[in-house]
Each structure stands twice: as C-alpha cells, then as structure tokens.
Amino acid sequence: MTITPDSPPSRFNRFMDSDLMFSFLSSKLTVVSAIITLIFFVAAIFAPLVAPHRPFDPATIDLLDAFTPPVWAEYGDARFLLGTDDQGRDVLSTIIYGCRISLLVGFAAVGLSLLIGVGVGLLSGFYGGWLDTVFMRLADVQLTVPAILTALVIDGIADLFVPPSMRETLSIVVLILAIGLSDWPRYARVARSSTMVERNKEYVMAARVIGVGSFRIILRHILPNILGPILVMATIGLAIAITTEATLSFLGVGVPPTTPSLGTLIRIGNSFLFSGEWWITIFPSLALVLLVLAVNLLSDWLRDALNPKLR
Amino acid sequence: MTKHDAAPLIEIKDLERRFDVSKSPLSRFFNRGQKQYLKAVDGVSLEIPKGETLSIVGESGCGKSTMAKLVVGLDFPTAGSISFEEHDLSKPEDFTKFRSRWQMIFQDPYASLNPRWRVRDIIAEPMREFHPGVSRVEVDDVVGDLLTKVGLSPKDAEKFPHEFSGGQRQRISIARALSSEPEFLVCDEPTSALDVSVQAQILNLMKELQERLGLTYLFISHDLAVVHHISTKIGVMYLGRICEVADADDLFRAPRHPYTRMLLETIPKMDTEVVERVPVSGEVPNPINAPSGCTFHPRCPFATDRCKQEAPALRDTGGAKVACHAVEEDRLPPADRTRKPHGKGVQNA
Numbered sequence: 001m002t003i004t005p006d007s008p009p010s011r012f013n014r015f016m017d018s019d020l021m022f023s024f025l026s027s028k029l030t031v032v033s034a035i036i037t038l039i040f041f042v043a044a045i046f047a048p049l050v051a052p053h054r055p056f057d058p059a060t061i062d063l064l065d066a067f068t069p070p071v072w073a074e075y076g077d078a079r080f081l082l083g084t085d086d087q088g089r090d091v092l093s094t095i096i097y098g099c100r101i102s103l104l105v106g107f108a109a110v111g112l113s114l115l116i117g118v119g120v121g122l123l124s125g126f127y128g129g130w131l132d133t134v135f136m137r138l139a140d141v142q143l144t145v146p147a148i149l150t151a152l153v154i155d156g157i158a159d160l161f162v163p164p165s166m167r168e169t170l171s172i173v174v175l176i177l178a179i180g181l182s183d184w185p186r187y188a189r190v191a192r193s194s195t196m197v198e199r200n201k202e203y204v205m206a207a208r209v210i211g212v213g214s215f216r217i218i219l220r221h222i223l224p225n226i227l228g229p230i231l232v233m234a235t236i237g238l239a240i241a242i243t244t245e246a247t248l249s250f251l252g253v254g255v256p257p258t259t260p261s262l263g264t265l266i267r268i269g270n271s272f273l274f275s276g277e278w279w280i281t282i283f284p285s286l287a288l289v290l291l292v293l294a295v296n297l298l299s300d301w302l303r304d305a306l307n308p309k310l311r
Numbered sequence: 312m313t314k315h316d317a318a319p320l321i322e323i324k325d326l327e328r329r330f331d332v333s334k335s336p337l338s339r340f341f342n343r344g345q346k347q348y349l350k351a352v353d354g355v356s357l358e359i360p361k362g363e364t365l366s367i368v369g370e371s372g373c374g375k376s377t378m379a380k381l382v383v384g385l386d387f388p389t390a391g392s393i394s395f396e397e398h399d400l401s402k403p404e405d406f407t408k409f410r411s412r413w414q415m416i417f418q419d420p421y422a423s424l425n426p427r428w429r430v431r432d433i434i435a436e437p438m439r440e441f442h443p444g445v446s447r448v449e450v451d452d453v454v455g456d457l458l459t460k461v462g463l464s465p466k467d468a469e470k471f472p473h474e475f476s477g478g479q480r481q482r483i484s485i486a487r488a489l490s491s492e493p494e495f496l497v498c499d500e501p502t503s504a505l506d507v508s509v510q511a512q513i514l515n516l517m518k519e520l521q522e523r524l525g526l527t528y529l530f531i532s533h534d535l536a537v538v539h540h541i542s543t544k545i546g547v548m549y550l551g552r553i554c555e556v557a558d559a560d561d562l563f564r565a566p567r568h569p570y571t572r573m574l575l576e577t578i579p580k581m582d583t584e585v586v587e588r589v590p591v592s593g594e595v596p597n598p599i600n601a602p603s604g605c606t607f608h609p610r611c612p613f614a615t616d617r618c619k620q621e622a623p624a625l626r627d628t629g630g631a632k633v634a635c636h637a638v639e640e641d642r643l644p645p646a647d648r649t650r651k652p653h654g655k656g657v658q659n660a
Contacts, residue, residue, distance in 0.1 A: 201422045201423075202417040202418070202419055202422045202423035203422065203423050203424055203425040205385055205415070205417065205423075206415065206417060206423055206436075206484075206487065207436065208385055209383050209384070209385060209410070209413075209414065209415045210410055210411075210414070210436065210437045210440045210441070210491065211406075211407055211410040211440065212436075212440055221425055224425075224427040225425070225426065225427055
C-alpha cells in the first residue's frame with residue numbers, strides 16, 4: 001500500500017512538534033544544562049582537536065612551565081588559559097582529556113549495569129518463582145554493600161590477579177567493572193516491577209496465543225515498553241557513575257596518573273592546595289561539578305517530561 | 312443446529328481448571344490451615360460445530376475467561392480434554408500444531424495492542440510467526456487488505472495504536488486475529504469495553520466476517536443482549552459449571568434453568584407492559600468454598616433439600632441441556648418471561 005502525500009510529516013518535523021520538544025524548549029534551565037552537557041561530550045570526543053596542548057606527550061611538556069597560574073593571575077601565561085600543574089601540563093587540556101576518561105568510564109559502567117540489571121529484571125519479572133527469588137535476594141545483598149566498597153573490593157581482587165605490567169592498561173576496565181557491578185540492582189528492581197505489569201497485558205497474551213516464544217516476547221514486546229523509566233534512571237546513573245569514578249580515582253584506586261580522569265586530577269592537585277597552587281585542583285573540581293550538575297538537571301527534566309501524571 | 316451430524320470443530324469434555332490458592336506452607340503450618348483450591352472451571356463439556364457461534368454467558372468470576380484461555384492454550388486444564396477436529400489437545404505440545412488455526416480477540420482494546428508497535432507490525436505479527444520470511448510487500452498487501460476488511464483505511468498501517476479510538480482499536484485487534492487466516496476465533500468479551508453504539512458496529516462486523524470467511528466463534532460475554540445478537544447456541548455458566556445450553560432463540564424464548572431466567576429478567580424489555588421486575592438476588596458465592604450440591608441453590612427460589620445435597624448433571628431436556636433438579640422433576644412454573652417467579656429468592660433480594 002502506498003503512502004499518499006497528505007500522510008504524516010517527516011520524522012524530524014514530528015519530533016520538533018512533539019510534547020517532549022515543547023517541554024524541553026520551555027525550560028531554560030534544561031536548555032542550558034543540555035548545552036553544557038553537549039559541550040562536555042563534544043570536547044571529550046574530539047579532545048585531540050579541542051585541547052590546546054597535548055598534556056600526555058612528554059615531548060611537548062616543559063618542566064619550566066610548571067605551576068604557571070591562570071591567565072588572569074599575576075605571572076599568568078597566555079599559552080595556558082587555566083595554568084599548569086606540577087609537571088608543566090596545561091590544566092585545561094588535562095581537564096578535557098580527563099573528561100574523556102570520566103565519561104568513558106561513566107557510560108561504560110552505566111551500560112554494564114543496564115545490561116545486567118535490565119536482563120535480571122526482565123527474567124525475574126517474567127518468569128517469577130524461584131528464579132525471581134534468587135535474583136532479587138542477590139540484588140538485596142548487593143544493595144546492602146555501598147557502591148564504593150564493592151568497587152574497592154573488585155579493585156583489590158583485580159590487583160591480586162592482574163600482573164603489574166598490565167595494571168595500567170586494565171585499570172579502566174577494572175574501574176568500569178567495579179562501578180557497573182555495584183549499581184545493577186537499581187535497574188533490576190525497576191525493570192522487574194514494570195515487567196510484571198506488562199507481562200499480564202493482553203498484547204502479551206495475544207503473542208502467546210500465536211505461539212511466540214518467551215524470549216522473543218521479552219525482547220520484542222516487553223523490553224520496548226519498560227525502557228522509558230529505565231532510561232531516565234540511566235541518565236541519573238551516569239551522573240552517579242561519574243562521581244563514583246572520581247571518588248575512586250581520588251582515593252587512588254582508579255585510573256593511573258599517566259592517563260588521569262577528573263578524579264585523578266583533583267587528587268593530584270589536592271596536594272598543592274595549601275602551597276597556593278589552587279588552580280590545579282579547583283578547575284578539575286569545577287568541571288566535575290558542572291558536568292554532574294548538568295547531567296542531573298537533564299535527567300530530572302526527562303523524568304518529569306516522561307511522567308504522564310505531571311503533565 | 313444445522314450441521315449437527317458433522318463432527319464438531321471443538322469438543323470439550325469434563326474440562327476442569329483448579330487454581331491452588333493456599334496460603335504459604337509456613338502460615339498453613341501455624342494456622343493449621345488446609346490446602347485450598349479454586350475451581351474456576353469445574354467439569355464443563357461443550358461442543359462447537361463448524362461455522363457456528365457458541366456463547367458463554369455468566370456473571371463475573373464464573374470462569375468464562377478461564378475457559379477461553381484453556382481453549383486457546385494460554386492455560387492448561389487440570390483435568391478433562393479439549394479436542395480440535397478430533398485431535399486431542401491435552402498436552403501443551405499438542406497445541407503448537409494447531410496454533411495457526413485459531414485466534415483470540417481480547418476484552419480491552421487499550422491493552423491488547425502493543426503501544427510501541429505500528430499497526431502494520433501488530434497485524435502482521437501472526438503472519439510473520441507462521442510464515443517466517445514473508446516479504447515486506449506481501450505484508451503490506453495483506454495488512455492493507457485486512458484493514459479494509461475491518462472498515463479501516465490501508466493508510467492506518469503506518470500509525471500507532473494511541474492514534475485510534477476504542478472501537479477502531481478493536482477493529483485492529485480483529486484484523487490481527489484474521490491475519491493468520493484462522494477458522495476458529497475465541498472472543499473474550501470483545502465489546503464490553505466499548506460504547507453501546509460501537510458495540511453494535513463491532514458485532515455486525517464479526518457477524519459479517521463469520522458469514523464471509525466461514526468462521527467458528529466461541530464468544531464469551533456477560534451481556535445477554537450482545538450474545539443474542541451473535542450466537543447460534545448459548546451456554547449459561549455459573550461458578551465454573553454449565554447450567555444450561557440451548558439454541559439462542561430457544562433460550563431467550565423459553566429459558567429453563569432458574570438462573571437463566573434470573574439473568575433474562577435483567578434485560579430491559581421494550582415490548583411488554585410495565586411489569587414488576589424481579590431483581591437478581593444475592594451474589595455469586597466464593598468459589599473457594601462453593602455451596603454443596605447445586606451451587607446455585609442459595610440463590611434459587613425453587614431449591615429443595617435435594618438441591619442442597621446433590622449436584623445436578625447436565626441432561627437433555629427437550630432440545631436443550633439443563634442441569635437442574637427442578638427442571639428434571641418438572642416442578643418449575645412455565646417459563647413465561649413476563650411472569651415473576653415466586654419463592655424465597657425474591658424476598659431475599
């Protein structure tokens with residue numbers, strides 16, 4: 001059957017006309033935080049193009065530039081907008097590269113907990129019975145242990161088994177595993193409860209009447225219908241994962257100083273705070289606060305916008 | 312009862328579905344409780360000849376929907392058998408062979424269509440399931456066809472369910488049911504969520520489709536007026552048991568079972584003079600501990616001691632099948648629908 005010209009406008013036009021877009025544009029705070037988030041993402045993805053210096057290339061670093069204050073302060077240097085750290089690395093560039101690590105770890109960790117959490121939630125919600133009991137008790141146990149503690153334990157275990165030569169390359173993977181594995185029960189619970197609601201709806205029965213297998217029902221019918229609230233949680237989860245990563249890196253169990261994340265930068269700079277070189281730690285901290293705040297505000301808006309009861 | 316000599320398409324024998332509604336073993340242990348079962352369907356035997364419509368009517372909670380689920384294989388009986396074209400369907404595996412031959416239409420048009428799917432995919436789902444690898448062009452063709460058949464436009468295939476009204480959604484539901492070209496449709500209260508005017512449209516559509524495609528219906532409803540319109544035969548169900556099965560016109564003209572009479576009393580009549588209505592008395596008892604004997608006896612104006620002790624069996628009584636001691640003993644007043652029955656049930660009301 002052909003679609004005649006008077007039929008629906010293009011996907012883009014429909015998106016621009018949608019309620020979601022309207023609610024987005026009518027909230028200034030949301031637009032600002034979306035722009036900030038976008039700037040962070042673009043800077044992180046295109047770090048080599050955006051950053052004014054290559055802070056981790058020893059050939060471009062000059063130790064004589066160390067401890068240069070920000071441009072506007074006395075003795076500031078126009079080459080280093082936000083000053084340099086103890087090794088003469090440009091703080092702005094390290095922040096941009098640090099965001100890259102922070103966002104990478106954040107996204108990967110959220111992805112991992114989504115994968116585990118949604119999978120577990122779908123299975124226990126759909127099948128119920130002993131499977132549900134086992135999974136949910138497991139989630140309960142996981143929830144009793146603070147995320148940071150879980151991450152520390154996983155990090156410690158990894159340190160035991162990973163040979164020292166590979167520790168630096170694997171540290172990011174370990175960090176992702178640690179954060180991802182500590183956060184899945186939240187997703188599992190939401191996925192489970194929505195699955196239990198969807199499972200008994202008549203469209204699922206209609207699929208079962210024609211003999212569609214349980215697995216395909218879960219993936220094609222139930223999953224798309226429970227994804228809304230879970231994606232909202234995932235955006236909040238991203239902010240939490242970034243903070244957890246920063247905390248772990250600040251504690252020294254995260255990524256190594258050779259490829260620092262925001263948390264590592266804050267830790268490095270922290271030791272110079274009292275000797276007067278405040279910019280080394282304050283600017284990465286500000287970047288972290290701004291990023292987490294923007295992501296949080298965005299997810300707050302998304303939660304309200306997707307909640308039909310608040311319209 | 313036109314093709315009565317031919318083998319029925321669906322034959323149900325002594326069908327029983329029991330649900331375990333016991334408390335947890337621990338609380339049973341402390342409270343000295345017994346295991347408790349709810350007999351949703353309790354020894355139902357029915358047959359549906361090809362091309363006819365059998366309707367099951369009854370109040371809420373009498374086991375109608377459980378019956379429907381058992382017949383399409385959404386649930387499995389604890390005892391008894393269902394056979395389709397004389398093939399026994401007692402094991403879950405047996406159902407898979409015939410899944411493409413029947414379909415189900417659901418009650419709630421707002422829950423029976425996946426809100427994230429386009430109408431095309433919803434309607435094509437049975438087709439794709441039974442003929443994997445069917446091409447996009449074929450799907451579009453058939454879906455357009457089906458949409459026209461149920462009174463919608465082929466253009467609607469691109470839309471999402473939320474863009475339609477309840478009646479339109481039910482039409483989409485019917486189109487989906489027809490897309491695997493089934494012979495047998497189980498309709499679980501397909502009109503109860505719709506406006507009265509829309510109900511009539513949907514019923515007419517279903518009737519028309521039945522004539523055109525030679526469909527057989529098992530129609531579940533609580534609404535006698537709806538049932539009269541569409542069925543060839545009607546079974547009246549009470550607490551999991553069938554109390555009367557008769558041809559539709561026969562049942563409306565001369566209801567035999569006291570419960571059937573009670574239900575018919577509830578239909579407003581246009582043509583009779585103002586008569587004092589006999590309200591339906593009492594409520595359906597809790598099926599977990601159903602009354603002894605004939606389960607209807609607490610509400611029945613004609614109940615005797617025998618009714619309290621002995622469950623009546625379904626017997627042939629002049630063209631209809633009735634499960635009632637009073638009918639068997641011939642001590643019921645004549646079934647004149649304008650007459651009001653006398654007895655304790657009336658005073659109880």
